[in-house]
Amino acid sequence: MIWETFIGIEIHAELATKSKIFCSCSTEFGKAPNTNTCPVCIGLPGALPVLNEEVIQLALKAGLALNCKVNYINKMDRKNYFYPDLPRAYQISQFDLPILYDGYVEFEIEDTIERVNINRIHLEEDAGKLIHLEEHTCIDYNRGGVALIELVTEPELKSPKEAFEFVKTIKTIFEYVGVSDCKMEQGSLRFDANISVREKGQKELNTKVEIKNMNSFKEMQKALEKEEKRQIELYEFNEGDKIVQETRRWDSAKGRTVSMRGKEGVHDYRYFPEPDLRPIVISKKNVVDLKKEIPELPNEKLERLLTQFDLNKKETKIVVEDKKLALLFENTVKKGANPQKALNWIVGDLLRLIKTDGGDEDLEIDSSGLAELISIIESGDISLKAGREIFEEMFMKRKKPREIINRRGLIQINSxxxxxxxxxxxxxxxxxxxxxxxxxxxxxxxxxxxxxxxxxxxxxxxxxxxxxxxxxxxxx
Ligand SMILES: [Zn+2]
Incomplete structure (x- = not known):
C-alpha cells in the first residue's frame, strides 16, 4: 500500500519585548524564581492587564514576513483551564479573531520549492514553569505573562523531513526580522506537531495525533518518523481504530511516542472575550510602515548573494540560515575579502570551532579580523596552515591576527x-x-x-x- 502523510505544526515563539504582555515586569531569562512578577502576572484578584503595544508591532512584523493578512480589528479572549502554571485558571489568548491569518512560507527541499499555508498567528501570554523535584513540584512565574505568538500551519507538510525544513525556515525568518531570539534551550521557541496518514487515493484525512515534548528540530523529525511508522503499521494490521485523537509525548530516551491524554476539544476551554481588555484596532498606516521595516529575508539574501558573487550554493545556504553568520560574511566581504574565501573560513574553520566549543553561537570572530587574516594569507606573509592556527586563537582569545603573528613569529619566509x-x-x-x-x-x-x-x-x-x-x- 502507498501511504501519504499529513503534518501540521504549531510554533510558540516568545516575542523579544523587554517587558511582559500585560504588565511591566521584565522578561529577562535566568533570574531567581518569581522575581520577575507582580500582581498582574501572578493573577491576584483585581489586578488588571494593560496591553504592551510593542507586542502588537512584533507580531505584525512576524506575520507580514510570512505573507499573512491582518485582522485590523481583533481581540483577546479567555481560554479557561486549570493547571498550576496558570494562576488565574485562564490564559489570555485569541480565539475567533487572531491578529493575523492566511499566510504562507516557502522553503527549499531537495531543489524543489515547497509552499506551506499558515492558518493563523495569534497572541497569547506564556504560562509559568513547573520544576519537578524529588518530593515536591515548585513553580516559577517569571515566564508567566511573557508575550507569545502561536503560529498554526495547515496540515500540508508531507514528510517529517519537510517538517524539519519548515521549522528551520521559520526560526531563521524570525531571527532575521528580530521577532524572537529563538533560543530553543531557553524555551523561546517551542513546537508541537500533529500527524495523520492515509492510503493514497483516499479523499478525507484520517484521525490525527498530536505530539509534544520535542526539544530540537532533529528530535521532532525523529518523533514524527516514529509516529508515522506506528500509524501505518496499525492500519496495515487492520487496527486503525487504535489510532485515536490524542496527545502523545515524545520519549527521546526510549525513541517512541507515548500516550499522554485525550485531546481536548475547543469547547472544553469555554472561550469568551476578555472583558478587561479593549479590542485591538490596527491602522492601515501602521501596517504600511511596518512592511518597510521588514529586512531582506533569508531566501532573498541567498538569491542575491548567489547572483552577486560566484559562490558555492550549499555553503552559502549554511551561512544564510544563521543571521549572525550571514552578517559576519557580508561584513567581511565589505572589508575587501574575497567572497568565496570568506565563505570557506566561516563554513569550515569557524563552524568547526563553534561545534568544539559546545555549540555556543556567540561569535568571537569579528569581520575586520577575518578580512585582515584573509589578506595577510593572500599577501604570502603567512602560510595557510599558520593562518588556521591564528584563526583558532582569534576565536578562542579574541585577538587580532597581526598581534598573534608578531607574538608567535609566524611570518612566512618569502625571501x-x-x-x-x-x-x-x-x-x-x-x-x-x-x-x-x-x-x-x-x-x-x-x-x-x-x-x-x-x-x-x-x-x-x-x-x-x-x-x-x-x-x-x-x-x-
Ligand atoms: Zn508582572
Whole structure:
C-alpha cells in the first residue's frame, strides 16, 4: 500500500519585548524564581492587564514576513483551564479573531520549492514553569505573562523531513526580522506537531495525533518518523481504530511516542472575550510602515548573494540560515575579502570551532579580523596552515591576527636569499638524498622539503622552497 502523510505544526515563539504582555515586569531569562512578577502576572484578584503595544508591532512584523493578512480589528479572549502554571485558571489568548491569518512560507527541499499555508498567528501570554523535584513540584512565574505568538500551519507538510525544513525556515525568518531570539534551550521557541496518514487515493484525512515534548528540530523529525511508522503499521494490521485523537509525548530516551491524554476539544476551554481588555484596532498606516521595516529575508539574501558573487550554493545556504553568520560574511566581504574565501573560513574553520566549543553561537570572530587574516594569507606573509592556527586563537582569545603573528613569529619566509641559505644547509646535511635524487629517485625531494620545513619551523613559503630546491639540485 502507498501511504501519504499529513503534518501540521504549531510554533510558540516568545516575542523579544523587554517587558511582559500585560504588565511591566521584565522578561529577562535566568533570574531567581518569581522575581520577575507582580500582581498582574501572578493573577491576584483585581489586578488588571494593560496591553504592551510593542507586542502588537512584533507580531505584525512576524506575520507580514510570512505573507499573512491582518485582522485590523481583533481581540483577546479567555481560554479557561486549570493547571498550576496558570494562576488565574485562564490564559489570555485569541480565539475567533487572531491578529493575523492566511499566510504562507516557502522553503527549499531537495531543489524543489515547497509552499506551506499558515492558518493563523495569534497572541497569547506564556504560562509559568513547573520544576519537578524529588518530593515536591515548585513553580516559577517569571515566564508567566511573557508575550507569545502561536503560529498554526495547515496540515500540508508531507514528510517529517519537510517538517524539519519548515521549522528551520521559520526560526531563521524570525531571527532575521528580530521577532524572537529563538533560543530553543531557553524555551523561546517551542513546537508541537500533529500527524495523520492515509492510503493514497483516499479523499478525507484520517484521525490525527498530536505530539509534544520535542526539544530540537532533529528530535521532532525523529518523533514524527516514529509516529508515522506506528500509524501505518496499525492500519496495515487492520487496527486503525487504535489510532485515536490524542496527545502523545515524545520519549527521546526510549525513541517512541507515548500516550499522554485525550485531546481536548475547543469547547472544553469555554472561550469568551476578555472583558478587561479593549479590542485591538490596527491602522492601515501602521501596517504600511511596518512592511518597510521588514529586512531582506533569508531566501532573498541567498538569491542575491548567489547572483552577486560566484559562490558555492550549499555553503552559502549554511551561512544564510544563521543571521549572525550571514552578517559576519557580508561584513567581511565589505572589508575587501574575497567572497568565496570568506565563505570557506566561516563554513569550515569557524563552524568547526563553534561545534568544539559546545555549540555556543556567540561569535568571537569579528569581520575586520577575518578580512585582515584573509589578506595577510593572500599577501604570502603567512602560510595557510599558520593562518588556521591564528584563526583558532582569534576565536578562542579574541585577538587580532597581526598581534598573534608578531607574538608567535609566524611570518612566512618569502625571501629567496634566506631560503637559499637554508636549502643549501639541508642539502649539505643530506647528501645521500641529494645523490638519490640525482640518480633518478625523484621522491627523495619530498624528504628534503620536509627537512627545509623542519629547519624553518614550518615558516618557509613551500612553493618557493620547492622551486629553489629543484633548481639548486639540478644545477649540481
Ligand atoms: Zn508582572
Amino acid at each position: 629567496e636569499e634566506s631560503l637559499r641559505i637554508i636549502v643549501q644547509k639541508v642539502m649539505e646535511a643530506n647528501s645521500k638524498s641529494v645523490a638519490d635524487y640525482n640518480a633518478g629517485k625523484k621522491q627523495a625531494i619530498t624528504y628534503l622539503m620536509g627537512q627545509v620545513m623542519k629547519e624553518t619551523k614550518g615558516q618557509a613559503n613551500p612553493k618557493m622552497a620547492l622551486q629553489l630546491l629543484e633548481r639548486i639540485i639540478s644545477n649540481k
